[in-house]
Amino acid sequence: MNTSQIEKNVIALVENFNKEEFVFDLLKAYGISKTSITRLKKGDFNLSKVEGEILYKSKMLFKEVESGTLLTVIDDLTKEPEALKHNPRFVIVTDYKTLVAKDIRTGAALDIPILEIHKHFSFFLPWAGQEKYSQKNENYADRKASYKMAKLYDILVTENPNIYDDGGHNLNIFLSRLLFCFFAEDTDIFPIEGMFTDTLAQHTKEDGSDVNTFLDRLFKVLNTKDNSKEASHFREFPYVNGGLFRDTIVSPQFTREARKIILECGDLDWSEINPDIFGSMIQAVVNPAYRSGLGMHYTSVPNIMKVIEPLFLNELYDEFEKHKENPKKLRQLIYRISKLKIFDPACGSGNFLIIAYKELRKLEIKIWRQINDLEPQYSFVFTEVKLSQFYGIELDDFAHEMAILSLWLAEHQMNKIFVDELFDFGRAKPILPLKEAGHITQGNATRLNWEDTCPKNDGDEIYILGNPPYAGQKKQDKIQKEDLKLLFKGKTNYKTLDYVSCWFYKGSNYLEGNIKMGLVSTNSICQGNQVGLLWPSVLKTGNVEIFFAVPNFKWTNNAKGNAGVTCSIIGLQRTIKNFQKLIYTDRNVIKASNINAYLTDGIDIIVQKRMTALSALPKMVSGNMALDDGHLMLTEKEKNDIVNQYPDSEVYIRETTGANEFIKGLKRYCLWIEDDELEDALEIPFIKNRVESCKKFRENGGEVARTLVDRAHQFRYRHQPVNSQIIIPLTSSERRDYIPMGFLGEKVVIQQSAQVLYDPEPFVFGVITSRMHMVWIDAVGGKLETRYSYSVGICYNTFPFPEITQKQKEQITLHVFEVLEEREKYSDKTMAQLYDPDKMPKGLKEAHHQLDLAIERCYRLKPFESDTERLEYLFKEYEKMINKDTLLEKTKKKRKKKA
DSSP states (O other): OOHHHHHHHHHHHHHTOOTTTHHHHHHHHTTOOHHHHHHHHHTSSBOOOSTTEEEETTTEEEEEOOTTOHHHHHHHHTTOHHHHTTOOSEEEEEOSSEEEEEETTTOOEEEEEGGGGGGGGGGGGGGGTOOOOOOGGGOHHHHHHHHHHHHHHHHHHHHOTTTTTTTTHHHHHHHHHHHHHHHHHHTTSSSSTTHHHHHHHHSSOTTOTTHHHHHHHHHHHTTOSOOTTSOHHHHTSOOOBTTTTTSOOOOOOOOHHHHHHHHHHHHSOGGGOOHHHHHHHHHHHTOGGGGGGTTOOSOOHHHHHHHHIIIIIHHHHHHHHHTTTOHHHHHHHHHHHHHOEEEETTOTTSHHHHHHHHHHHHHHHHHHHHHHHHSOOOSOBOOOOOGGGEEEEESSHHHHHHHHHHHHHHHHHHHHHHHHHTTTTBOOOOOOSBOOOOEEEESOTTTSOHHHHSOOOTTOEEEEEEOOOOOOGGGOOHHHHHHHHHHTTTOSSGGGSOTTHHHHHHHHHHOOTEEEEEEEEEGGGGSHHHHHHHHHHHHTTTTEEEEEEEEEEEEOOOOTTOOOEEEEEEEEEEOOTTOOEEEEOSSOEEEESOBOTTSSBSOOOOOOOOSSOSSSOOOOEEOBOOOSTTTTEEEHHHHHHHHHHOGGGGGGEEEEEOHHHHHHTOOEEEEOOOGGGHHHHTTSHHHHHHHHHHHHHHHTSOHHHHTTGGGTTSOSSOOOOSSEEEEEESEEOTTSSSOOOEEEETTOEEBTTEEEEESOOHHHHHHHTSHHHHHHHHHHSOEETTEEEOOIIIIITTOOOOOOOHHHHHHHHHHHHHHHHHHHTTTTSOHHHHTOTTTOOHHHHHHHHHHHHHHHTTTOSSOOOOHHHHHHHHHHHHHHHHHHHHHHHHHHHHHHHHO
């Protein structure tokens, strides 16, 4: 049951409040089965014999109390050993006016009017198996440990100058062993609390000179089954195995300060460490590039859940809900979970694998609880979810080591929860000696055969997931460029693809049967030119489909000063007929018949860049490029100063504007000198100096700049209209309902940060400012982060607009003038202010709405009900027009041949 459904259930409980049924309705709202509630009412499941009190094992202790006694009673109950031995998650008391509750595991408390419980429904979400994730980067233990380890690392590197002779592999293994020892002595893995730190303190010198030999010996002991002949202080240490201490390494030399820090590390409470993020935090220790935000470079749990829930977890929970009253089916579900394979081919320090592991363990616990409610267990049960079900590939050696270690730590923590939650019948096998961890391969995922890491067998249910590295063309290093070259061998134009494309391409080749993939990607691969370059190879003409998508959102790692990258999550599978596809947005889930490469509900079509307009629209070009190093540009003050000093200069100065200036209402000017005016213009000293400076810049510039030396008084490109022009900013905030565009006079010089239509018919302004065009831009155009990025070749030349009559043009033109007139009423405001969606004047909004309707009537008489419907229609129109255009081209070629 998802969160939104639970919230609805609790609201319904309040609206139909029934004192006698309240506690049962509350449990029912969170998905507790009818069978369990019936047995609770009868008394079968109620472990309390006190009237007005219900003790439901592992879930709650509920008590009706007199008004004025709630706090006293709940305080007593939360200290009552007899009640707490049945491990209730919540203690709840109420007089049916006020409700007070305490979460026994977290210590969180709730004190509210009972009829406002729907406002706090998330408090009881653990009943539905949904723990509230805290902001893990704020976890004090994780951060403090990472800072201490960073300090130790720095000293060891300084005092051991040859420590990187092997590329750092020895040091990486050494650090991972230390981390295990710290964790083991605080979480009952080692038999005595604090034994590693205490033994090191008691049996090494204060100057640190023998710490390395102590650790070398200890590491050998931890890999030996029989330590009976060892010194007494080593004898109590257990056999660890699992490969962690298998290889012989040489520990680095320690100083007095290094020994002091390692003891301080041991004094921390490592039982509070979160293995799902700790690996990434410690990875920051050994990566100087991460030091500025030490401990912050990891993927947050809520973001990871955006991948694993639609990929496989939601469907598993649906199966659980579907068979909630059938013990046989529930056991089959546990068996199914035990056979899953989870594979992250860019696993880093294991974040995705660990969260997936923990979520499957939590679901398993929930299933066993339900089975026990239906058929009480009379024998012990052990977890069926094994680390050997988890696979990964990681390039970085240390991250590879941390992924293996973190999975072990996660297993230990989940074993404790398994026993706590199923305390009557749940048991965990001893963690030592360590069993096989996840199958984590160190290497380059773009070049390795994924089947060597995660073999595919008939009937395997495999889920590929993760957050592969992003790197645009300009940010790729030599190895990454070579990776793309090798992977896309034989394909053209692959060089402009983002590096993350490698994972989608390889993954699509790995898919078959019950194998599905959900990866995080920079949103660039679903926009602009990259769509046509990548997706035909991934979707393979219908053999592979996108079955879920989470379009454009900020994927932050909460690092200080980090604005986050705009990403999308894309789920791929082999095509399944009539499979229900889902698009997840901030507000809801959209059921789609088909998800195309633009992550919208629509037909599979690739919008290719065009040199000419597909529709009967005028040519759009880029604005004027100066290539002057600013010497031909003037601020408003400079313009006023020169005109005051040299009045004749005004004829050589024009207003100039680009996207930023137009939207924000900024005034700028430029020198605009015709060739026949040059001699007179140079008589003005200021202009002469500016032209000479521009000439010097071009003389010392690149090849193109040097070709312009002889006309240093002019822009590189010079376009001007006869009467009017429309300015179209290259970028605009995604918050705006419309990209602010404008009609300008013939004297204004539009810069290259905007596109221009010279001397257009007025109706064209209506077409390109319409909602229909905005929907098209949003879907097929590229974006800078989430901002609109307007491209002539992709946004304008591909836009499917039907041929219209002169009367329709005139009607649109009337609406265009209404928009411009409404703007004029607020001439003191900038375009940014006018088109702020929170402040847009009602008159202007209505004028745009009427213009939108006029444009839409050019397509069809029936109004469009949503942007999804508009886009679906536009894609179909585009397909028709492209096919018609292609047919015309073929006809022309045939005629030429005949001629």
